[in-house]
Amino acid sequence: MTFLAIDVGNTRLKWALYDAHRPGAALLAHGAEFLDHIDRLAEGSWAQLPVPTKMLGCVVAGDAVKRRVQDQMELWDVPAQWVVSSAQEAGVVNGYDYPSRLGSDRWVAMIGARHHVLAKGPARPIVVVMVGTAVTVECIDTDGRFLGGLILPGHGIMLRALEAGTAGLHVPTGEVRLFPTNTSDALTSGGTYAIAGAVERMVQHVIAHCGAEPACVMTGGAGWKMAPSMTRPFELVDNLIFDGLLEIAARRFG
Numbered sequence: 621m622t623f624l625a626i627d628v629g630n631t632r633l634k635w636a637l638y639d640a641h642r643p644g645a646a647l648l649a650h651g652a653e654f655l656d657h658i659d660r661l662a663e664g665s666w667a668q669l670p671v672p673t674k675m676l677g678c679v680v681a682g683d684a685v686k687r688r689v690q691d692q693m694e695l696w697d698v699p700a701q702w703v704v705s706s707a708q709e710a711g712v713v714n715g716y717d718y719p720s721r722l723g724s725d726r727w728v729a730m731i732g733a734r735h736h737v738l739a740k741g742p743a744r745p746i747v748v749v750m751v752g753t754a755v756t757v758e759c760i761d762t763d764g765r766f767l768g769g770l771i772l773p774g775h776g777i778m779l780r781a782l783e784a785g786t787a788g789l790h791v792p793t794g795e796v797r798l799f800p801t802n803t804s805d806a807l808t809s810g811g812t813y814a815i816a817g818a819v820e821r822m823v824q825h826v827i828a829h830c831g832a833e834p835a836c837v838m839t840g841g842a843g844w845k846m847a848p849s850m851t852r853p854f855e856l857v858d859n860l861i862f863d864g865l866l867e868i869a870a871r872r873f874g
């Protein structure tokens with residue numbers, strides 16, 4: 621019984637092969653490809669993999685990209701199954717106005733985060749930050765209800781927007797500084813603290829609304845860059861989406 625988990629974001633496809641479709645399954649292999657390179661997966665890193673018996677994924681990069689991934693999966697017989705955000709799944713209740721419009725990566729990461737926190741102790745509110753192409757900042761209350769979340773541009777998009785909208789901001793990446801004294805550092809620090817500040821606001825909203833300190837978890841390809849600049853301790857978990865996919869798969873596939 622092998623299980624392939626796939627997370628297709630707007631920048632990269634991340635995949636992981638496990639020996640079973642349940643939480644705590646052993647990781648057999650994993651990888652990540654920029655979307656430009658996914659058409660070589662079947663002849664590249666997937667060619668020598670043990671054949672997956674089940675697959676579950678989430679994709680927010682659009683239907684054309686989804687089809688390209690499914691083309692690569694023709695290497696095996698396994699049907700492609702993609703999570704669609706729903707009103708409730710795996711112990712999390714979706715408070716979005718239109719639950720199915722919530723990005724499935726956000727939904728799956730929240731399910732992963734909820735079980736990650738429950739595995740460590742009693743239920744408590746959670747702030748889930750995902751730093752990818754975009755940045756999302758979600759709140760789950762003590763009962764496992766997703767109350768709502770923020771969407772911000774990620775670092776790269778912020779910088780490209782500033783470059784495109786101004787004449788004088790074409791500079792290399794800088795360092796995060798408390799008091800930036802050159803353009804590169806000013807841009808890098810501005811983006812980093814924009815994200816950290818938004819997250820801090822969400823944490824304050826959660827404390828005011830739920831009356832308890834939230835568990836703060838962070839994930840996503842650029843999470844490690846943000847972690848040192850947060851105003852509060854954040855636990856960096858690099859596979860929250862895979863954890864969520866394992867939770868969902870265990871319930872769906874039995």
Ligand SMILES: Nc1ncnc2c1ncn2[C@@H]1O[C@H](COP(=O)(O)OP(=O)(O)O)[C@@H](O)[C@H]1O
Binds near residue numbers: 628630752840
């Ligand atoms: N080694 C890396 N490879 C690719 N992207 C990286 C890497 N380290 C950091 N990043 C950053 O992470 C972001 C992509 O993260 P990822 O979680 O893959 O995004 P998405 O899920 O939106 O595709 C990019 O904006 C990039 O700047």
Ligand SMILES: CC(C)(COP(=O)(O)O)[C@@H](O)C(=O)NCCC(=O)O
Binds near residue numbers: 722725752
């Ligand atoms: C917010 C997102 C763009 C994040 O994408 P990512 O950074 O992971 O590539 C994605 O979750 C999405 O397209 N969501 C749909 C809209 C919503 O969640 O409200």
Ligand SMILES: [K+]
Binds near residue numbers: 630
């Ligand atoms: K993502």
